[in-house]
Amino acid sequence: MAAKHIIIGTAGHVDHGKTALIRALTGIETDRHPEERERGMSIDLGFAHLTLPSGIVAGIVDVPGHERFVHNMLAGASEVDMVLFVVAADEGVMPQTVEHLQILQLLNAKRGIIAITKRDLVDDDWLALVMDDVAEKVKGTFLEGAPMVAVSSVTGEGLDELLKLMDKIAQEVPPKDTTRPLRLPIDDAFVKAGFGTIVRGAIFSGAVKVGDEVEIVPKGILTKVRSLHTYGKPVEFAVAGQRAAMNLIGIEREVIERGDVVTHVGAMLATDKVDVRVKFLPRSALYPSISVPTLRHGSPIRFHLGTAERIGRIFFFDRAEVELGEETFAEIRLEEPVACAWGDLFVIRTYSPMVTIGGGQVVEPMPPQRRRRKAAGETRRLERKAENERSYIAALIDEIPTGIHLKEIAKRLFVTSERVKGFVDEFVASGDAILLDNQIVVSSNFVNQVRNALVSQLQRYHAERPLRRGMPKEQLRSAIGVIAEVFEQLLQRFVQAGEIVLDKELVRLPSHEVQLADEHREWAQRMEQRVKAAGFAPPEIDELLAEFPHREQAADLLALLIEQGKLVRVAEFVFHPSTIERAKQVAHQLCQQYGSFTASQFREAVNTTRKYAIPLLEFLDQIGFTVRRGDARVLR
Numbered sequence: 195m196a197a198k199h200i201i202i203g204t205a206g207h208v209d210h211g212k213t214a215l216i217r218a219l220t221g222i223e224t225d226r227h228p229e230e231r232e233r234g235m236s237i238d239l240g241f242a243h244l245t246l247p248s249g250i251v252a253g254i255v256d257v258p259g260h261e262r263f264v265h266n267m268l269a270g271a272s273e274v275d276m277v278l279f280v281v282a283a284d285e286g287v288m289p290q291t292v293e294h295l296q297i298l299q300l301l302n303a304k305r306g307i308i309a310i311t312k313r314d315l316v317d318d319d320w321l322a323l324v325m326d327d328v329a330e331k332v333k334g335t336f337l338e339g340a341p342m343v344a345v346s347s348v349t350g351e352g353l354d355e356l357l358k359l360m361d362k363i364a365q366e367v368p369p370k371d372t373t374r375p376l377r378l379p380i381d382d383a384f385v386k387a388g389f390g391t392i393v394r395g396a397i398f399s400g401a402v403k404v405g406d407e408v409e410i411v412p413k414g415i416l417t418k419v420r421s422l423h424t425y426g427k428p429v430e431f432a433v434a435g436q437r438a439a440m441n442l443i444g445i446e447r448e449v450i451e452r453g454d455v456v457t458h459v460g461a462m463l464a465t466d467k468v469d470v471r472v473k474f475l476p477r478s479a480l481y482p483s484i485s486v487p488t489l490r491h492g493s494p495i496r497f498h499l500g501t502a503e504r505i506g507r508i509f510f511f512d513r514a515e516v517e518l519g520e521e522t523f524a525e526i527r528l529e530e531p532v533a534c535a536w537g538d539l540f541v542i543r544t545y546s547p548m549v550t551i552g553g554g555q556v557v558e559p560m561p562p563q564r565r566r567r568k569a570a571g572e573t574r575r576l577e578r579k580a581e582n583e584r585s586y587i588a589a590l591i592d593e594i595p596t597g598i599h600l601k602e603i604a605k606r607l608f609v610t611s612e613r614v615k616g617f618v619d620e621f622v623a624s625g626d627a628i629l630l631d632n633q634i635v636v637s638s639n640f641v642n643q644v645r646n647a648l649v650s651q652l653q654r655y656h657a658e659r660p661l662r663r664g665m666p667k668e669q670l671r672s673a674i675g676v677i678a679e680v681f682e683q684l685l686q687r688f689v690q691a692g693e694i695v696l697d698k699e700l701v702r703l704p705s706h707e708v709q710l711a712d713e714h715r716e717w718a719q720r721m722e723q724r725v726k727a728a729g730f731a732p733p734e735i736d737e738l739l740a741e742f743p744h745r746e747q748a749a750d751l752l753a754l755l756i757e758q759g760k761l762v763r764v765a766e767f768v769f770h771p772s773t774i775e776r777a778k779q780v781a782h783q784l785c786q787q788y789g790s791f792t793a794s795q796f797r798e799a800v801n802t803t804r805k806y807a808i809p810l811l812e813f814l815d816q817i818g819f820t821v822r823r824g825d826a827r828v829l830r
Contacts, residue, residue: 300553412464453502
């Protein structure tokens with residue numbers, strides 16, 4: 195049986211002993227940079243791993259505690275399965291203790307252990323006071339009631355108890371989601387001599403194997419996985435819950451940055467605008483000495499999602515500014531795109547000074563272009579989208595009634611197309627939607643609207659153009675305003691239902707038949723006689739139509755005669771079928787006599803000019819009667 199894998203993250207104020215604790219538990223030094231070791235302070239993410247007594251393998255992310263590096267802490271706090279919340283016994287709760295707790299709460303952390311470090315520096319009475327204070331501070335958060343253990347990384351006191359608690363909670367962590375596509379947010383990238391570019395991160399979902407084609411989002415870079423490592427060992431595949439290092443083929447280190455995501459090709463969106471539900475922290479949750487500026491409509495913010503940090507602006511639908519503690523929907527516009535999906539959790543910090551003030555859930559990763567914000571309507575739509583995947587798909591179908599691909603929905607939700615189709619099949623069964631070509635879903639209301647518009651357009655066209663067998667298909671599509679792919683699918687659906695008739699490129703109602711009035715029959719006879727009498731010097735179409743009092747009706751009648759084969763259009767001329775047959779006979783005779791013939795020979799034989807002879811010869815080529823070879827023609 196394969197080992198279970200989880201991710202553990204640390205949190206806590208600077209110099210409270212997070213790195214020393216990880217080193218004591220794993221024997222691994224997570225301060226990788228010389229500057230960190232010189233200063234005795236983590237400034238970037240550190241990584242270690244540990245096999246717990248039950249055999250569960252834990253990847254550990256050690257985050258910096260200094261307030262200047264909270265953005266790095268945020269990159270490591272996403273999607274952790276368990277938190278080691280560290281408070282030093284000699285100092286107690288400090289500003290970053292509070293801010294890290296807020297961040298974890300906003301990122302929906304569910305499990306944790308409170309480790310009171312530096313036990314060896316305080317007496318029992320002081321330790322009891324600190325533990326009581328910490329228990330008070332975590333009330334109302336995911337850490338309320340969490341196990342608390344005092345440890346010393348120097349003497350080893352409490353480490354065995356901590357390890358047992360970690361193992362117990364690790365067994366409660368549910369299995370990772372392997373049904374979704376691969377998602378590895380990059381938190382580190384470097385070049386290794388002889389190998390090239392290596393990227394690292396925790397696999398949030400899915401799986402990857404050596405040789406897989408992958409995409410770097412939002413960059414849109416396609417590459418392949420040359421090799422994989424998990425916890426320092428080469429492997430053929432890696433799964434959700436593991437930290438992995440990937441050697442990518444043909445990628446320069448300079449084009450990759452923390453915040454990019456490795457995923458399966460075409461599985462994930464890149465977006466620079468998101469609709470969100472955001473909850474702002476109450477002032478009581480902030481450290482007392484922190485001053486927070488008022489957040490107004492259009493204020494600049496720092497947006498943290500996964501391992502990415504982006505500068506953006508926040509726009510509200512129903513207010514000009516927000517107060518701390520409020521919850522609302524908003525649109526966030528980013529200066530640079532980010533890899534994103536429905537349901538992703540994020541954190542917002544003020545632009546300056548940098549203070550964590552809120553966070554929430556992405557409700558729409560690809561918002562429509564908005565000219566105005568209609569607060570009530572937008573809020574209702576977003577509330578529906580925020581409920582669950584099913585409600586989101588239903589809202590999307592209503593919002594984009596002209597049709598949306600299953601693959602597009604899957605990218606927005608970051609799930610497989612098969613999962614989306616399961617929901618869509620429910621909507622189809624209930625009559626709320628229709629699936630076209632097994633890949634485009636449209637709302638039933640929209641289909642009915644198209645049907646009604648189509649019938650109305652054809653009725654009007656038949657009334658205005660009674661001499662036409664039907665309306666040109668592209669003209670009909672343009673009049674209704676439906677994209678070509680969806681229009682073709684709906685047209686076939688209406689044909690199968692017997693609601694319309696499709697005759698080549700013409701569309702008509704089943705009840706429509708061309709019926710010529712006496713006047714039109716007279717015109718038809720005149721046209722045929724006029725063209726037949728002209729022989730090999732026929733009139734141009736405009737010239738012929740000018741001979742009749744109602745040009746549009748005459749044009750429709752001419753088109754009908756051409757469709758019926760009573761007249762033949764050749765370029766801008768109209769020939770009689772008997773003339774075409776005579777032209778074939780002449781071409782046949784010339785070939786029998788000379789083996790082939792030139793345009794001049796044909797022109798002389800039918801006693802006409804090049805103006806008529808050349809278009810007529812090209813017409814014979816088009817219908818496959820003759821073949822041109824150089825300056826001569828032969829029978830096909």
